[in-house]
Amino acid sequence: MAVVEPELLEGKFAELASDIAGAFGRVEPRQTANAYLRGLLSDIPRKNCWHLARHAGDLGPDKMQAPAVTRELGRRRRTRCRPQLRG
Template structure:
């Protein structure tokens, strides 16, 4: 398998995962933040703190990451359950 095809497969799987958890977020912005957050966690970043995840997402500060984790409304337990189910299936 080539690096390009492997990268494409990973991107498709991330899209599938995000589609699965998307209904747990009431608005578009938290959905976008969730995708960027997951993408950052799955990235080869050495440190995965708010600053580094924000920079990887193209943000100038960690405010968006912090808002997502602390203030945006989403069903954290349901997202966790969806992620567990996804991992078991794959």
């Protein structure tokens, strides 16, 4: 298994977060999307909204399930962000 330097990983995550930031009109959905992605990349055993929310420090999954966050991220990813993510 390859060892990844934490600083390199954090830098790459910051690049990804910056790439998708324009997909959100407000800071709150952007922060939720970042927390969602951090949860997906984490070592938590289950990756459902409840566990992702708990990992982010939320009491419930409401923000992780918000249709506006997932719909907007999906729409922007298909259009503007996809070429940037292929690297």
